[in-house]
Amino acid sequence: MLCFFSKVTAKCGCEASRRVLPNTILRSFSLANLRENEWLPENIAKVTPTSILLHPDYFEVRKLFDVEDLFHARVHLGHKEGSLDERMKPYIFGSRLGHLVFDLDQTANLLGVALNITAHIAYRDGIILFAGQAPQVANLIERTALEAKEFAHTRKWRLGMLTNSTMMFGALTRLPDLIIIMNTLTSVLEQHPIVNEAAKMAIPVIGIVDTNCNPNLITYPIPGNDDTPCAVELYCSLFKTAILKGKQKRAEHAKLIKRESSDLP
Amino acid sequence: MAHSRLERIGTIYTRITNLIRTGAMKLDERPLWYEVYQSFPPATPPRYDNPAPAGEIRKIFYPEDLIRAKYYSAMRTTPAANLVEDGRPSHCQVFLENCKRSATARGASIDDVFDETLASTRQTFSSPQTEPTENSTITESEKTRQKSSINMKNIFSENAEVINPEPSQPKSA
Numbered sequence: 001m002l003c004f005f006s007k008v009t010a011k012c013g014c015e016a017s018r019r020v021l022p023n024t025i026l027r028s029f030s031l032a033n034l035r036e037n038e039w040l041p042e043n044i045a046k047v048t049p050t051s052i053l054l055h056p057d058y059f060e061v062r063k064l065f066d067v068e069d070l071f072h073a074r075v076h077l078g079h080k081e082g083s084l085d086e087r088m089k090p091y092i093f094g095s096r097l098g099h100l101v102f103d104l105d106q107t108a109n110l111l112g113v114a115l116n117i118t119a120h121i122a123y124r125d126g127i128i129l130f131a132g133q134a135p136q137v138a139n140l141i142e143r144t145a146l147e148a149k150e151f152a153h154t155r156k157w158r159l160g161m162l163t164n165s166t167m168m169f170g171a172l173t174r175l176p177d178l179i180i181i182m183n184t185l186t187s188v189l190e191q192h193p194i195v196n197e198a199a200k201m202a203i204p205v206i207g208i209v210d211t212n213c214n215p216n217l218i219t220y221p222i223p224g225n226d227d228t229p230c231a232v233e234l235y236c237s238l239f240k241t242a243i244l245k246g247k248q249k250r251a252e253h254a255k256l257i258k259r260e261s262s263d264l265p
Numbered sequence: 266m267a268h269s270r271l272e273r274i275g276t277i278y279t280r281i282t283n284l285i286r287t288g289a290m291k292l293d294e295r296p297l298w299y300e301v302y303q304s305f306p307p308a309t310p311p312r313y314d315n316p317a318p319a320g321e322i323r324k325i326f327y328p329e330d331l332i333r334a335k336y337y338s339a340m341r342t343t344p345a346a347n348l349v350e351d352g353r354p355s356h357c358q359v360f361l362e363n364c365k366r367s368a369t370a371r372g373a374s375i376d377d378v379f380d381e382t383l384a385s386t387r388q389t390f391s392s393p394q395t396e397p398t399e400n401s402t403i404t405e406s407e408k409t410r411q412k413s414s415i416n417m418k419n420i421f422s423e424n425a426e427v428i429n430p431e432p433s434q435p436k437s438a
Contacts, residue, residue, distance in 0.1 A: 053304040086317030094325040101325065113305060120301045163270070177297045199272035199313075202281055204298050219277065219302075219311045 052123070059119035059245045062112040064238055067104045070111075073234040075224040076102045078211035088211050091223035100211045107224050111235075114206045114220040115242040118178065122150075122246030126177030129153060130239075131194050134183040137232045141182055144236040148243040151176065153194075162197040180239055181207040183226045184218065208235060273313040278302050329361055332375055336360055339383055344390045360386045 052058045070076065078092065078100035093103040121128060130145040130152040132138065138154035145152035153161075158168070165173040179198050184207045186192055191214055198205045199217045207218040208226040215221035225231045269280045281299060284290035309315060336357055337343075343356045354362070363386060367378045 053300055081322070084322075087315065089318050089320065089322065092322055094323045096325040100322070110308070113307070117298075117301055117305055120305075121298060124297050124301070126297045196272060199277060199311075200270040202268065202277040202296060204277060204302065205311075215309075216313055216315045217272065217311055220307050221309075221311075 053120070057112075057116060059116065059123070059242065059249065061115035061119050061238075061242045061245065064115065064241055065108070065111070065234070067108050069234065070104050070108060070224070073231045074228045075107060075231050075234070076104050077225045077228065078102055083212040085212055085214055087215055088209065088213065088223065091209075091215075091221075092211065102211075102223050102225070107222060110220065111222050111224075111238070114222055115238055117204070117220060118180065118206065118239055119242040119246035119249075121178040122243040123250045124177075125250065127151065127174060128178045128180060128243060129176035130180050130182065131157075131192065132182035133157070133186050133192060134227070134232075135187070137182060137229060140229070140232060140236055144240050148240045149247070150243060157193050159193055160197075162194070162201045162203070175201060176203060179203055179205045181205060181218075182232055182235060184209055184213045185226075208232075276310045276312055278306070278310075329375075332361060332364065332379070333357055335379065336383070340387070356386075356390065 057063075076093070081095055081098050081100060084092075084100060091103060091106050093101045095101070118128065128148070128150040130141050130150065132141050132154055133156075141154050142152045161168055162175055165175060179194060181192060181194065184192050184195060189212065195205060195207070195217050204219040205217070206220045207213075207215075207222065208224050209215045209218060209221045210224070210226045213226075215223070222235075224235075269284070271280075274280070275283075278299075281290065281296060285292055285295060340356075346355060347353060360382065364375050364378055364382045367382055368375045371378065
């Protein structure tokens with residue numbers, strides 16, 4: 001069953017219990033009014049989600065890995081040339097005797113961006129949905145989501161679970177704010193239907209795209225091997241850490257704001 | 266929420282931006298990711314119709330590939346490789362190292378020392394005593410045999426509980 005269904009808003013009112021920071025604080029600052037270095041945590045009034053966005057790597061997620069880690073996890077190994085999707089060409093380093101090899105410098109950069117986005121969405125209390133249909137990593141993905149206190153869907157995707165959610169679940173449903181796909185292909189090598197549905201519902205998608213995948217509708221594509229379990233383990237642990245870092249910062253800042261407001265007469 | 270479901274037009278960002286611009290969506294109702302996307306936009310906009318770039322994929326070759334090809338055509342069967350160990354050089358790599366070493370020692374080219382090194386390498390591969398992995402596997406299996414022979418004899422005897430590392434705890438309340 002869809003796990004994010006449990007976060008149905010409006011009717012059951014559980015949104016109120018999840019919100020630590022009120023929405024007005026989240027959105028009271030606009031990018032145009034901020035100057036440089038206002039993300040510095042000395043002044044809590046300035047530590048707002050928007051000012052944090054000025055820092056290139058506020059949650060320090062880029063320090064979690066380097067190119068060597070990716071190499072040892074066999075992220076650079078792609079499929080054979082025959083199954084290449086032409087749109088993946090810019091991310092490929094070359095072909096070694098018919099086997100494609102990813103350019104890990106590009107992968108590391110794009111993975112850093114994706115982890116940063118994940119941490120920011122987690123910080124803003126967004127709902128993150130892990131998806132993927134490869135049976136060999138389904139349990140791993142579900143366990144990762146559980147440990148990060150987020151949601152996962154690794155089974156057959158029933159069409160309309162995002163686009164027709166209200167009818168499907170019989171109640172107003174809060175859709176995920178970010179989707180992370182570990183394998184963008186289904187078991188019959190067609191694109192996972194969640195990619196299309198997320199694009200329709202304007203939900204950003206982070207996806208591991210192998211050489212036989214289409215990166216076009218993936219908002220933040222990460223070129224890399226999506227079949228080897230050790231590679232998927234690496235992605236899962238990185239995304240889990242990024243989410244937990246975002247949530248930790250959120251809790252810290254919420255505590256500061258609470259203290260500040262209780263000091264007021 | 267007012268929404269355009271035409272995923273083939275523009276990107277998620279341009280669709281939402283234009284909804285806000287035309288007043289179909291209030292600014293306060295914008296999605297949670299909106300500012301995050303604004304601050305960290307993807308390198309390539311996620312458009313449905315992004316074209317595939319032209320150009321060929323380069324072939325990866327190394328100077329020593331000629332020697333490798335020669336080695337594999339001469340050695341029709343190579344010894345079995347251990348797939349469990351990580352970072353262990355393959356037989357071809359060992360051969361290449363041997364070639365390079367003897368070539369630099371003599372000041373000759375690799376082609377000159379190829380036949381000689383091939384003969385010596387073949388000899389090494391055919392004698393399993395010199396293989397370090399063979400030895401380690403034998404000791405490993407011997408160890409396990411010794412370990413297992415202890416328990417098997419008295420597994421049904423009365424003092425079987427002594428062998429059991431975790432004694433069953435008495436059930437209470």
